[in-house]
Amino acid sequence: MRSRGGRIGLIAQAAALAGAALASAAFIGEAAAREPELSGFAAIEVRIFPSDPQFPQQETAVVQPSLALQPEVRWDIDEDQRITFIPFARLDSADTERTHADLRELNYLYDGGEWDVRVGFAKVFWGVAESRHLVDIINQTDLIESADEEDKLGQPMVNANVLTEIGTFSGFVMPFFRERTYPGIEGRPGFPIPVREDDAVFESPDGESHVDWAARWQMRVGAFDIGLAHFSGTGREPRLVTTVVPGTGPALVPHYDLIEQSSIDAQATLDAWLLKLEAIARSGQGDSFAAVTTGFEYTLYQVFESSADLGLISEYHYDGRDDTAPFTLFDNDLMVGARLAFNDIDDSSVLLGAINDLETGTTVMTLEAATRIADGFKLEIEARAFPYVANGATESAFGRDHMLEIRLQRFF
Amino acid sequence: MRRIFYSTLTLLALAGPAAHAETPEERGLAIAQEADRRNQGWVDSKVDLRMILRNAQGESSERSMKLRALEVISDTEGDKSLTYFLSPADVEGTALLSFTRITEADDQWLYLPALKRVKRIASANKSGSFVGSEFAFEDLLAQEVGRFTYKFLREEPCPTEESKGLTCFVSERFPVYENSGYTKQISWVDSAEYRVWQLDLYDRKEEHSKTLTFSDYRQYQDKFWRAHTLDMVNLQSNKSTTLAFGDYSLNAGVDQSEFDADALSRLR
Numbered sequence: 256m257r258s259r260g261g262r263i264g265l266i267a268q269a270a271a272l273a274g275a276a277l278a279s280a281a282f283i284g285e286a287a288a289r290e291p292e293l294s295g296f297a298a299i300e301v302r303i304f305p306s307d308p309q310f311p312q313q314e315t316a317v318v319q320p321s322l323a324l325q326p327e328v329r330w331d332i333d334e335d336q337r338i339t340f341i342p343f344a345r346l347d348s349a350d351t352e353r354t355h356a357d358l359r360e361l362n363y364l365y366d367g368g369e370w371d372v373r374v375g376f377a378k379v380f381w382g383v384a385e386s387r388h389l390v391d392i393i394n395q396t397d398l399i400e401s402a403d404e405e406d407k408l409g410q411p412m413v414n415a416n417v418l419t420e421i422g423t424f425s426g427f428v429m430p431f432f433r434e435r436t437y438p439g440i441e442g443r444p445g446f447p448i449p450v451r452e453d454d455a456v457f458e459s460p461d462g463e464s465h466v467d468w469a470a471r472w473q474m475r476v477g478a479f480d481i482g483l484a485h486f487s488g489t490g491r492e493p494r495l496v497t498t499v500v501p502g503t504g505p506a507l508v509p510h511y512d513l514i515e516q517s518s519i520d521a522q523a524t525l526d527a528w529l530l531k532l533e534a535i536a537r538s539g540q541g542d543s544f545a546a547v548t549t550g551f552e553y554t555l556y557q558v559f560e561s562s563a564d565l566g567l568i569s570e571y572h573y574d575g576r577d578d579t580a581p582f583t584l585f586d587n588d589l590m591v592g593a594r595l596a597f598n599d600i601d602d603s604s605v606l607l608g609a610i611n612d613l614e615t616g617t618t619v620m621t622l623e624a625a626t627r628i629a630d631g632f633k634l635e636i637e638a639r640a641f642p643y644v645a646n647g648a649t650e651s652a653f654g655r656d657h658m659l660e661i662r663l664q665r666f667f
Numbered sequence: 668m669r670r671i672f673y674s675t676l677t678l679l680a681l682a683g684p685a686a687h688a689e690t691p692e693e694r695g696l697a698i699a700q701e702a703d704r705r706n707q708g709w710v711d712s713k714v715d716l717r718m719i720l721r722n723a724q725g726e727s728s729e730r731s732m733k734l735r736a737l738e739v740i741s742d743t744e745g746d747k748s749l750t751y752f753l754s755p756a757d758v759e760g761t762a763l764l765s766f767t768r769i770t771e772a773d774d775q776w777l778y779l780p781a782l783k784r785v786k787r788i789a790s791a792n793k794s795g796s797f798v799g800s801e802f803a804f805e806d807l808l809a810q811e812v813g814r815f816t817y818k819f820l821r822e823e824p825c826p827t828e829e830s831k832g833l834t835c836f837v838s839e840r841f842p843v844y845e846n847s848g849y850t851k852q853i854s855w856v857d858s859a860e861y862r863v864w865q866l867d868l869y870d871r872k873e874e875h876s877k878t879l880t881f882s883d884y885r886q887y888q889d890k891f892w893r894a895h896t897l898d899m900v901n902l903q904s905n906k907s908t909t910l911a912f913g914d915y916s917l918n919a920g921v922d923q924s925e926f927d928a929d930a931l932s933r934l935r
Contacts, residue, residue, distance in 0.1 A: 294756065380784045418927055473929065602758065667756060
């Protein structure tokens with residue numbers, strides 16, 4: 256219960272901090288008399304698993320509904336200052352671990368024109384690629400929200416950015432670590448044995464309180480957008496180590512290592528071509544290794560005599576990590592995909608993709624589609640299928656977890 | 668008497684060479700340059716607008732956005748603009764930053780607030796629909812003089828209700844930037860204030876496909892005329908889009924650092 260208790264404790268602390276911040280800001284901002292603005296969304300989601308689960312403890316229901324709520328409060332105290340508060344919660348019918356809450360954002364922003372400072376729980380994105388976010392390291396993945404690693408937990412930080420003629424310089428100090436969320440024993444996709452987040456092991460003697468830091472420079476010159484970054488601290492990806500806990504049987508225990516990671520991300524935008532590169536060099540998890548994601552997106556405009564645009568995407572992934580580093584699906588993989596943006600009133604789009612492991616042949620197919628069905632209502636469909644999974648591959652744990660997810664979001 | 672004589676002489680001296688040597692191309696360019704000259708010096712602008720989209724059945728939907736622009740006076744670079752979506756709710760906070768160039772490719776970045784992601788997007792998409800409307804990206808980009816070549820056609824009474832009684836210069840203009848969806852545009856510009864009242868847009872098949880009309884002109888700072896209603900009608904699909912602008916703030920002291928892709932993540 257340590258982690259769970261810790262997580263809720265953290266949110267409670269943050270909420271208290273938010274209250275205090277809002278109260279003091281209310282005092283300061285009286286003269287400005289700007290009102291906080293409420294927006295956000297509520298969602299009903301259904302996950303459909305057509306195949307029986309692989310492991311006996313997993314939920315057998317084919318249809319697994321859940322509810323999610325994300326209110327967003329933004330308060331522009333004046334022209335230069337803002338407080339943002341974005342909690343998130345999900346209630347899941349199948350997996351008790353997926354019933355969870357997080358503080359996505361609770362931060363204070365000061366916008367000084369050529370510079371800005373952000374303090375609190377915040378979200379930061381780095382990178383250019385579509386099928387793997389290799390260099391994106393500031394925020395922990397909320398893996399239980401989605402296996403695609405695109406949902407992130409709020410990261411406590413002090414972040415400063417300075418915009419100059421020779422690029423933007425950013426610094427991050429992160430005083431508290433967020434642990435990755437994992438599905439429970441009932442959850443799909445999941446593991447044959449439980450993941451014991453409560454027993455997580457940290458390389459740093461300070462555990463979750465180790466202070467991580469990161470620095471980034473990015474510049475946009477002509478057709479090129481380039482970023483260089485370094486991260487030093489507890490790596491966001493844990494190793495899952497099979498551990499026998501007396502009395503409870505074997506379990507997977509997350510081990511979080513101290514790492515150093517340098518990265519580059521770059522995009523060249525040439526006519527209808529986007530050429531993309533992300534690369535990292537990391538030490539601290541087995542032998543030092545490098546990993547690369549590179550590819551392109553080429554867009555055909557107004558296809559089929561319509562206003563729709565068709566983007567053709569391909570990305571190659573290489574990852575040189577050894578077996579003692581956290582497992583990755585992207586060791587030597589090729590992704591191909593197509594994105595159809597309808598350019599219609601309802602902002603409809605479809606993204607179809609496939610990732611193939613060039614060594615084992617394991618293939619994952621994904622579909623994402625979205626459209627607005629009425630003012631304030633957005634319908635999203637996501638699907639994932641495993642047409643071929645190699646025998647003995649780590650991915651074989653998920654080979655039966657073909658999934659169709661239908662989500663109706665009400666924005667307010 | 669002598670004064671009249673000199674005036675007449677001056678007029679002849681001015682009008683004489685023009686009447687003989689000015690080709691329709693030169694006259695078309697001169698009209699565009701004069702309109703551009705009269706619109707210089709607004710420095711920056713802020714305006715809110717509603718976009719009303721209607722299909723052939725008359726059903727409509729609405730978007731609203733804030734627009735910030737920064738005037739750039741240069742032979743190679745055009746204005747910078749920042750479009751921030753206020754509604755529909757699911758796209759609130761999405762922003763588009765554009766740096767226009769006269770004939771070279773523009774730079775465009777899209778900010779997706781849910782992901783906190785700034786995406787550089789291909790600017791080849793000049794002719795694509797802007798967020799499902801009848802406006803193409805190129806219709807909304809700064810109408811820099813150097814983006815077209817011109818040909819003066821004729822003078823005639825201005826075509827719209829609001830411009831009734833004025834005389835309009837009718838000219839053709841031809842896009843010289845790459846990836847335009849138009850082969851030709853015909854413009855009606857009044858001779859009094861050089862305001863554009865109508866644009867007929869000819870598609871790649873050289874067919875008159877869309878008509879854009881400008882109305883609700885109001886003058887700011889005794890100098891700058893701004894149309895507050897733009898109606899784009901697609902003659903082929905019978906769809907239409909109206910842009911309804913609120914009051915403009917010109918020379919408003921917009922912070923230049925807002926027009927930086929690395930500042931987009933502050934927006935939301």
